[in-house]
Amino acid sequence: MKMTATKAKARAWKVFSRYIRVRDALRTVGNNLQCKCISCGTVKNVAGRGCIQAGHFIAGRYGAVLFHEKLVHGQCYHCNLGLKGNWVPYERAMITLYGKKKVEELKQLHKGTNKHMVRYSAQDYLNIEEKFKKKLEKLGGFPG
Numbered sequence: 101m102k103m104t105a106t107k108a109k110a111r112a113w114k115v116f117s118r119y120i121r122v123r124d125a126l127r128t129v130g131n132n133l134q135c136k137c138i139s140c141g142t143v144k145n146v147a148g149r150g151c152i153q154a155g156h157f158i159a160g161r162y163g164a165v166l167f168h169e170k171l172v173h174g175q176c177y178h179c180n181l182g183l184k185g186n187w188v189p190y191e192r193a194m195i196t197l198y199g200k201k202k203v204e205e206l207k208q209l210h211k212g213t214n215k216h217m218v219r220y221s222a223q224d225y226l227n228i229e230e231k232f233k234k235k236l237e238k239l240g241g242f243p244g
Contacts, residue, residue: 108225112232116167117154118242119232121146124174126239133243135174138193139186142176147243155180157190158210163218165209167228170198 121135125146128136135152136143144152155175158165165171173193179186194203220228236242 103222103226105220105222105225108222108229109220112167112225112229115229115232115236116172119236119239120154120169120172121152121174122236122239122242123169125152128174132240137176137179138173139175139179139183139189142178144176146174150177153177153180155185155190157185157187157194158207159185163220167232168206168209170202171206171209 122132124138125132125135129143133146134143135146137152138155144150146152152174153176154172156165157171157173173190175186175190179190191203194206198206
């Protein structure tokens with residue numbers, strides 16, 4: 101049976117989200133078990149109930165934003181969903197990480213110009229999944 105784009109997208113997101121959480125855990129706390137929220141600084145587990153999430157700096161789950169490593173960071177549930185991204189402190193943290201000029205460039209991705217509208221096939225999502233599996237392995241894998 102052929103994999104649908106929807107199922108392949110879910111698989112790619114699962115691996116990408118794990119990669120983001122481990123990447124940021126190593127960057128913020130120094131291990132792959134806990135991560136500091138980019139917006140409020142709360143430390144949460146990388147996996148399990150109430151764990152840190154992979155929160156988008158720019159709202160929307162279309163192609164140019166969904167799997168963009170500089171636009172997704174470890175974020176607690178409260179900031180990500182409860183505060184709809186807790187955008188002001190998230191932006192401050194982004195400027196610290198990448199600089200104001202780069203953040204301004206990244207913010208332009210939400211405009212949805214043809215240049216940034218990406219349509220992925222099932223195979224594209226499977227390739228994304230494989231790419232981030234390899235990156236996750238280089239970081240030491242995912243706990244649990």
